[in-house]
Structures are given as structure tokens and as C-alpha cells.
Amino acid sequence: MKKVLSLMLASVLLLGMTILTGCGSQKQSGTYEIGMITDIGTIDDKSFNQGTWEGIVAYAEKNNITHKYYKPTEQSTDAYLAAIQLAVQSGAKVIVTPGYLFEEPIYKAQDLYPNVKFILIDGTPHNADYSDYKTASNTVGITFAEEQSGYLAGYAAVKDGYTKLGFMGGMAVPAVIRFGYGFVQGADAAAKEMGVSGIDIKYHYTGGFDATPEVQTLAASWYAEGTQVIFACGGAVGNSVMSAAEASKAKVIGVDVDQSPESATVITSAMKGLAAAVQATLEQYYAGKFPGGQNLVFAADKNGVGLPMSTSKFTKFTQADYDGVFSKLSKGEVSILKDTDAADVTNIPVTNVNVTLVK
Secondary structure (H helix, E strand, O other), X not given: OHHHHHHHHHHHHHHHHHHHHHHHHHHHHHOOOEEEEOOOOOOOOOOHHHHXXXXXXXXXXXXXXXXXXXXOOOOOHHHHHHHHHHHHHOOOOEEEEEOHHHHHHHHHHHHHOOOXXXXXXXXXXXXXXXXXXXXXXXXXXXXXXXXXXXXXXXHHHHXXXXXXXXXXXXXXXXXXXXXXXXXXXXXXXXXXXXXXOOEEEEEEEOOOOOOOHHHHHHHHHHHHOOOOEEEEEOOOHHHHHHHHHHHHOOEEEEEEOOOHHHOOOEEEEEEEOHHHHHHHHHHHHHOOOOOOOEEEEEOHHHOOEEOOOOOOOOOOOOHHHHHHHXXXXXXXXXXXXXXXXXXXXXXXXXXXXXXXXXX
């Protein structure tokens, strides 16, 4: 009996030594100073997760800072908070979260972990019923001037010779609306400059962000009716539009990040500067200038929007054309109506484009 107890005690001591060694090792390589909580998608989703993570990796590797991402078990506030807790327990001093679905979790987390800094990408912290918005001193909310990115896409499409366009957004949330409004105004601006009229734009919100047979069928019908390029602005909605474009030998404009690797049909993408915003804010944090309590808008002047010209498949729209219009946006020389300026797209005053709102 004594021998058995001795063996058990030895095993416990050995296990304790192993755990302590693990903790010591964690101090060296298993404690992660910068944490990212992914949305429910994968880290290589070619969208918000990937764009945000690339910004973290670029900054962290350049400055030799430990970093790790944590994937929630499901898409819910509780699951996001559990992942945040895990990041905190793993030593995170600053946590980055991508997407508006983190608005409520960060609203709660900023009070639960006052010594941790939070960078909320593409959102503003608020409670469940939107009755209270609060960005605490340990949190910064970052949104983007989607209307400018949409403007660039519409402007480039018309400059490149497309006359029959489509906008297929997901849910009619502010960011998607801004993309669409900008797209219409950019197309109109290019048409005016070129002295052409009669540019047609079909305009529709699918009501969700999923790839569905219904979305693919609708996109296919637009292409069959003569639409040359559709701006697919709604997460996985873009996958359905791309499938329709591939079958119709038509074109697509991607969104949020450079989506050209997704399909040969993608001629360009209306991008948000996810990586640039993350890197800039991490830089401020490590310089002791964290913009806590603020909700910042990243526009052209902060590289918050853009088109990926190195991978775009334009035939007429040149780098010089892009530089010219981007410079005007950066300097504030172009006024673009946003979601708060017009009730719907038909209220936007345009003269050289015809917008058909598809219900």
C-alpha cells in the first residue's frame, strides 16, 4: 500500500512539475500580448478575419510582439465573451475584434476588463437593444468611409467602359448602404466627366449575408438582361454572384478586401483598410497614445479605403486615373451623400445614371 501511495505521490509531483514547466514556457512563448477574436468564419476568409489578422501579424512580427487569434465556438455574445476571457487569461494586453457583431460583446468586455485595451474594427460598442452606446477609455471603435470606397468602385467601372451595372447588397445596414450610395454617385461622377448619360444601375438588398440559390438566380437574371458587372456587397452574397458571373461570363466587383483570388470574374474590390487601421492603432497603443473613448472613421486620408490596382482587371481605367480621384477624396474635395443623408438610393440626386430599385 505504501508503495502504491509513493508511486501516486511521485506521479502528482511529476505532473505538477510539468504544469509549472508549461507555465514557465508560457512566459516565454505561450503568453500572447496581442489577441484577436475571430468572427465565426475562418482566419483565411478573405474578408474581415483575414484582413484584420494580416494587420496584426505585420505589426507584431515587425516589433517582435507575441500574438494569437482565438476562434469562438459559435456566433453569440456569450461565445465571443468566452473567447475574450481566454485571450485575457493568456496574457492579452490589447484585443482586436473584427466586425459589427462584436459591438455588444465589447460593450460588456470593456467594463469586465478595464486594464485591457480593445480595438473594435467596423463598429461602435452598444448594448443589446441599442439604447446605450458607450466607448470606454480602454476602447476605440473604428469604422470606415464605405461611401468613398463604393464611390471609387462606381467611378472606375464607368471609366473602364461599363454602362450596365448592378449593386447587390446584403442586409440594409449602414455600412452596406454607404457602399451602395457611394457606388451610384461615383458612377454618376465618371459619366459626367466623360460626357455620357444613360448609365443603368440595378439596385437590390438581399436581406442577408449568406450565399443562397435565390441570390445566384437573381444575379444570373440580371446578367441575362444585360448587366455587365455587379458590385456584390454582402459577405457570402458575393460567392453567389461570382457563381452566376462565372456561368454568364460576366464580371463582379468584390468588397471589404481584395477578392480577386476568389474568382477570375472579379475586376476589382471596394476595400476597407482593415490592416492599415489595425496597424495604425497598435502603433498608437505602443507609443502610449491609445485613442481610448473615441470612435474613429478611417477614410481615404488615412488609407481607410481603396481599390487594389495591382490586381484589378481594368482595361481603360489607369493608375493615373485612380491616383487622381483618390487624391481628391483624400483632400476632401469630393462630397458624397451617406446613409444619413438620403432615405433610399432613389433620393440621391444623379443626372447621368438611371437607378432601378429592385425589391
